[in-house]
Amino acid sequence: MKTISMRILGKMPLVSLCLCVLFWAGDGTSGSRSEVKLAGGLTTPLEGRVGIIYVGSKVCSTCHPENYAGWATTRHSKMIRNPAEPGALVADFSTNPFSFTLKDADLLLGNRFKQRFMKKIGDDYYILPMQWNVATKEWVKYFPKDEWWVSQYPENWQKRPTSKLCDGCHSTGLIGTGTTIIEWNIACEACHGPGARHIEEVLAGEQDPAKIRANIVNPSRLPFDRAVDVCLQCHLSGRPPEGSNFPDRDYPVGYLPGDDLSRYRSPAPSSGREGHESHEFFKDGVSRKNRNQGNDFVQSRMYSRGVRCFDCHNPHSGRYTSMVYKPGNSLCLTCHRSNSPAGPFEDSISGHTHHKPDSPGSLCIECHMPRIGKNAVALESRCHCFDFEFVSPERTVLYDHPNACNRCHQDKTLEWALRALADWSGSQRWRWLKALQELKERPVKETGD
Ligand code: HEC
Ligand code: HEC
Ligand code: HEC
Ligand code: HEC
Ligand code: HEC
Numbered sequence: 001m002k003t004i005s006m007r008i009l010g011k012m013p014l015v016s017l018c019l020c021v022l023f024w025a026g027d028g029t030s031g032s033r034s035e036v037k038l039a040g041g042l043t044t045p046l047e048g049r050v051g052i053i054y055v056g057s058k059v060c061s062t063c064h065p066e067n068y069a070g071w072a073t074t075r076h077s078k079m080i081r082n083p084a085e086p087g088a089l090v091a092d093f094s095t096n097p098f099s100f101t102l103k104d105a106d107l108l109l110g111n112r113f114k115q116r117f118m119k120k121i122g123d124d125y126y127i128l129p130m131q132w133n134v135a136t137k138e139w140v141k142y143f144p145k146d147e148w149w150v151s152q153y154p155e156n157w158q159k160r161p162t163s164k165l166c167d168g169c170h171s172t173g174l175i176g177t178g179t180t181i182i183e184w185n186i187a188c189e190a191c192h193g194p195g196a197r198h199i200e201e202v203l204a205g206e207q208d209p210a211k212i213r214a215n216i217v218n219p220s221r222l223p224f225d226r227a228v229d230v231c232l233q234c235h236l237s238g239r240p241p242e243g244s245n246f247p248d249r250d251y252p253v254g255y256l257p258g259d260d261l262s263r264y265r266s267p268a269p270s271s272g273r274e275g276h277e278s279h280e281f282f283k284d285g286v287s288r289k290n291r292n293q294g295n296d297f298v299q300s301r302m303y304s305r306g307v308r309c310f311d312c313h314n315p316h317s318g319r320y321t322s323m324v325y326k327p328g329n330s331l332c333l334t335c336h337r338s339n340s341p342a343g344p345f346e347d348s349i350s351g352h353t354h355h356k357p358d359s360p361g362s363l364c365i366e367c368h369m370p371r372i373g374k375n376a377v378a379l380e381s382r383c384h385c386f387d388f389e390f391v392s393p394e395r396t397v398l399y400d401h402p403n404a405c406n407r408c409h410q411d412k413t414l415e416w417a418l419r420a421l422a423d424w425s426g427s428q429r430w431r432w433l434k435a436l437q438e439l440k441e442r443p444v445k446e447t448g449d
C-alpha cells in the first residue's frame with residue numbers, strides 16, 4: 001500500500017491532468033433526466049446517476065501497470081484499430097473484389113474470425129458492405145438482413161450508424177453513459193466501472209483498502225450472477241427491455257458493472273416461434289451464431305452452481321487461445337477429475353471419453369463445447385452450454401443442429417454415433433436408445449453443418 005501511494009505522489013501531475021478531461025453525465029439528482037450530447041450527433045435523455053466519471057485505461061496503468069500490460073496482450077484491447085497500425089490489417093486488399101479500397105476504411109473492426117471496416121461519414125461511423133473471412137481468406141458481402149433491428153433502419157449501409165448498432169460493445173463508456181465513447185476497445189472501466197472516485201480516494205491519501213475498493217468494481221467480489229452480467233453486457237444476444245428509451249440500440253444503455261443487467265437488457269427470445277430456427281438460435285434455443293456465449297452459458301449447470309466466465313477466462317492475459325487461464329484439458333481439470341463430485345464419474349479420462357488419451361477425441365472442449373455455431377463461417381463458434389446433452393446426436397435427430405461427434409466423424413452417420421454412445425453405456429444410455437428409435441420412425445436429413 002505504502003509503496004503504491006509513494007509512487008503515486010510522483011505521478012500526481014499526470015493523474016490530475018487526466019482528471020480534468022473527465023466526462024460527467026447526470027446531475028446527480030436521483031430520477032432526474034438531463035440532455036446529453038453524443039459524439040455521433042445523438043442526443044439522449046440519460047437517467048441522472050452520480051459518479052459516472054471515466055478516466056481511461058492509461059490513467060489506470062499508472063498504478064496497475066501489470067494489469068495494463070496483461071490486458072494489452074488480449075483481443076479486448078485490439079478490437080478497433082487504425083489501419084496504419086503495424087499488424088492490424090489482416091484482410092488482403094490485393095484480392096478485394098469490391099469497389100472500396102483500404103482508403104475508405106477509417107478503422108478496422110476485429111481480426112480473429114473476420115474483419116470489417118468502419119467509414120466515417122459526418123460525425124458517425126458506418127460499416128462498409130464487405131467482410132474478410134480469416135479462416136477461408138475470402139471476401140464476402142456484409143449487409144445484415146436478419147438482425148432484430150433491421151426494420152428500424154433503411155436498407156442502406158450509410159443509414160446504419162455504428163454508434164447505435166455496434167459501438168457500445170466495442171468500446172468503453174458508451175454503454176454506461178449512452179452518449180460518449182471514452183476510448184475504443186474493451187478497456188478497464190468496461191468491466192470495473194468508472195474509476196475517477198477510486199483514484200481520487202487514493203490520491204487523497206486513503207490507506208484503508210476497504211475504502212479504496214469501495215468505489216471500484218472487482219467482479220470477483222460480486223455475487224456470481226452480477227459478476228457474469230459484467231461479461232453479458234456484451235456477450236449476450238438481447239433486446240431493449242419493454243419501455244426502453246433506446247428501442248433502436250443494440251446494447252444495454254445505462255448499465256454499469258455491479259448492476260442487475262436485466263434492467264437494461266432482455267434476453268433474445270430463443271426462436272421466433274416454437275419449432276423454428278431463428279437467425280440466432282437453433283430450434284431448441286442453443287446458439288447458432290457468435291457473440292451468444294451468455295445465452296448458452298446461463299442455461300448450463302455450471303452457471304447454476306456459480307461458475308463465472310472469468311473462472312476460465314483471464315481478462316488480463318492473452319497468452320492462450322481465447323484468454324483461457326490454462327491450455328487444453330488442464331483448464332477443465334482445475335475443477336473436474338475422474339470420480340470427482342463434479343464428474344466425470346469414470347476411473348480415468350480415457351474411460352470417460354472412450355478415445356485414446358492423446359486423441360483429439362479426448363479433449364474436453366471438443367465434446368462439451370464443440371464448434372457448432374456460425375461466426376464468419378459455419379461451424380466456427382464454440383457452444384458454451386457445456387452439458388453434452390445440448391450438443392449430442394440426439395439433438396440432431398430432434399432439432400437438426402450439428403452434434404459434437406459428427407463434427408469430427410463427418411464420414412459417419414447419426415445412427416453410428418448414437419450406437420457408439422449407447423454401447424459406451426453411461427447414465428444417459430436410455431436417451432441414446434430412444435433417439436435411435438426416433439431416428440427409425442422419422443428419418444431426418446443428415447447434417448454435417
Ligand atoms: C492512484 C493510484 C491508482 C489508480 C490511478 C488506480 N488505482 Fe486501482 N487501486 C489502487 C490501490 C492503492 C488499490 C488497493 C489495493 C488493494 O486492494 O489492497 C487499488 C485497487 C483496485 C482494484 C481492486 C479492488 C478490489 O476490490 O479488490 C481494482 C479492480 C482497481 N484498483 C482498478 C482500477 C482501475 C480500473 C483503474 C482506472 C480506472 C484504477 N484502478 C486506477 C490504486 C490506483
Ligand atoms: C473484460 C473485463 C476486464 C477488463 C477489460 C479488465 N479487467 Fe481487471 N478484472 C476483471 C475481473 C473479472 C477481475 C477479477 C479476476 C479474478 O479475481 O478472478 C479483475 C481484477 C482486477 C484487479 C484486482 C485483482 C488483481 O489482478 O490485482 C485489478 C487491479 C484490475 N482488474 C485492474 C484492471 C486494469 C487496470 C485494467 C485495464 C488495463 C483491467 N483490469 C481490465 C475484469 C477485467
Ligand atoms: C464492452 C464489451 C465487452 C465486455 C464488457 C466483455 N467483452 Fe469479451 N469481447 C468483446 C468483444 C467486442 C470481443 C471481440 C474482440 C476481438 O475479436 O477483437 C471480445 C472477445 C472476448 C473473448 C475472445 C478473445 C480472443 O482472443 O479471441 C473472450 C474469451 C472474452 N471476450 C471474454 C470476456 C469475459 C470473460 C468478459 C467479462 C469478464 C468479457 N469478455 C467482457 C466485448 C466485451
Ligand atoms: C451486444 C454487443 C455487441 C454488439 C451490439 C455488436 N457486437 Fe460485434 N462483437 C461482440 C462480441 C462480444 C464479439 C466477440 C465474441 C464473438 O464473436 O463470439 C464481437 C465480435 C465482432 C466481430 C469479430 C471480431 C473478430 O476478431 O473476429 C466483428 C467484425 C464485429 N463484432 C462487428 C460488429 C458490427 C459491425 C456490429 C454492428 C452492426 C456489432 N459487431 C455489434 C459484441 C457486439
Ligand atoms: C471453476 C470450476 C470449474 C471449471 C474450471 C470447469 N468446471 Fe465444469 N463444472 C463445475 C461445476 C461446479 C459443475 C456442476 C457439478 C454438479 O453440480 O454436478 C460442473 C459441471 C460440468 C458438466 C456437467 C454439466 C451437466 O449439465 O451435467 C460438464 C459437462 C462440465 N462441467 C464440463 C466442463 C468443461 C468442458 C470444462 C473446461 C472447459 C469445465 N467444465 C471447467 C466446475 C467447473
Ligand code: HEC
Pocket residue numbers: 329332333336337342343344345346349352353354355361362363364365366367368388421425426427428429
Ligand atoms: C468423446 C466425447 C467426450 C469427451 C472428449 C469428454 N466428454 Fe464429458 N461427457 C461426454 C458424454 C457423452 C457425457 C454424457 C455421459 C452420459 O451420461 O451418458 C459426458 C458427461 C460429462 C460430465 C457429466 C457427468 C458425467 O460423467 O456424466 C462431465 C462433468 C464431463 N463430461 C466432463 C468432461 C471433462 C472434464 C472432459 C475432459 C477431461 C470430458 N468430459 C471429455 C463426452 C465426452
Ligand code: HEC
Pocket residue numbers: 228231232235293294297302307308309310311312313321322324331365380381382383384
Ligand atoms: C468452463 C470454462 C469456461 C467458461 C465458464 C466460459 N468459457 Fe468461454 N471459452 C472456454 C474455452 C475452453 C474456450 C475455447 C478455447 C480454445 O478454443 O482453445 C472458450 C472460448 C470463448 C470465446 C471465443 C469464441 C469461440 O467461439 O471460441 C469467447 C468469446 C468466450 N469463450 C466468452 C465467454 C463468456 C462471455 C463466458 C461467460 C458467459 C464464458 N466464455 C464462459 C471456456 C469457458
Ligand code: HEC
Pocket residue numbers: 354355356358359360361362366367404405406407408409417418420421
Ligand atoms: C475432436 C474430434 C473427435 C470428436 C469430437 C469425437 N471423436 Fe471419435 N474419434 C476421433 C479420432 C481421431 C478417432 C481415432 C481413434 C482415437 O484417436 O481414439 C476416433 C475414434 C472413435 C471411435 C472408434 C473408431 C471407429 O471409427 O470406429 C468411435 C466409436 C468414436 N470415435 C465415436 C465417437 C463419438 C460417439 C463421439 C461423440 C461422443 C466422438 N467419437 C467424438 C475423433 C473425435
